[in-house]
Amino acid sequence: MNSPHMRIAIVRLSALGDIVNTAVVLQIIRHRYPDAVIDWYVEEAFAPILTAHPLLNSAISVPLKKMKKTKSLHLLHSTIHELKSRPSYDHIIDAQGLLKSALITHFLKGKVHGFDRQSAREKIAAWFYDTASAIPYEMNVIKRNVLVITEALGITYDENDIINKKPLFELHEKPESLKGEKNIACVIGASWPSKCYPKEHFLTLCDVLPYPCHLIWGSEAERDDAQWIAERSHNAHVAPKMSLRELISFIGHCDLTIGNDTGPTHMAWAMNRASITLFGPTNERMIFPTAINIGIKSPSSVNILKINRDDFSIREINPSTILQKAKELL
Structure with missing residues (x-):
């Protein structure tokens, strides 16, 4: 769907460096679809870096580590309920390629795109996708992150979109x-x-x-x-x-x-x-x-x-x- 008001979900839960390196794609998406609704699903510990990001509609915290640590069934059920209750998306993109990120996409409503079986870090993740990109795992991680998302959205880009990026996060007063x-x-x-x-x-x-x-x-x-x-x-x-x-x-x-x-x-x-x-x-x-x-x-x-x-x-x-x-x- 190529509506300027399309709804997009990015699932990139962790780690900190991967989240930082993936954020460049927000500028690319906004350049093509300035009015798109973009939500980012992220591990709770890393959510603060994306909260109130000017190019995101919302950063949605997913407490996976807390669930693993506490083994709380109540937290598990409430998290699944919250994911299922989210509005449907035109595009859901797993930019991580792990079983845990694929499972998050499973509870959201909409078609899911991710890495194909040969490209995903965990091959089993590819079973959860409706469509997939063949992007060699050995490729530069920033290019991989951008490619899987832009291919899902039908956006063409070249490396100048990365080279000429603006700072990816807000700069506050000098300490x-x-x-x-x-x-x-x-x-x-x-x-x-x-x-x-x-x-x-x-x-x-x-x-x-x-x-x-x-x-x-x-x-x-x-x-x-x-x-x-x-x-x-x-x-x-x-x-x-x-x-x-x-x-x-x-x-x-x-x-x-x-x-x-x-x-x-x-x-x-x-x-x-x-x-x-x-x-x-x-x-x-x-x-x-x-x-x-x-x-x-x-x-x-x-x-x-x-x-x-x-x-x-x-x-x-x-x-x-x-x-x-x-x-x-x-």
């Missing part, structure tokens, strides 16, 4: 801690230990970078690592605890972000700010490289279809290599 000279954000954590650049290397790097380094953390263990670095460096500072919306604005005000392959690092690309993403067990498929957004990969080879979480080769990236690239970007 007091970033007033004055240029600032660098260092994202020291990640979802797996093998994706984390060693704190000792971050210490070396912070001491030779030309501007203050703000250590971004998301857990108490990461905060302890940030404190360890800050106590030993004349140039590193522990960033304050921040909400997701505060974090994306903080990074949006930094002149450079250096970090592991994780959501906060990807925020810099989303906000059109310079970034260096460090890769060990993953690779540059996870970013959209630009003149100011680059990746540095460790010497190991990566099979994206079978990630080796025991690949700690990120430790082999020399801080001097990062410093050289940082100076070029700054």
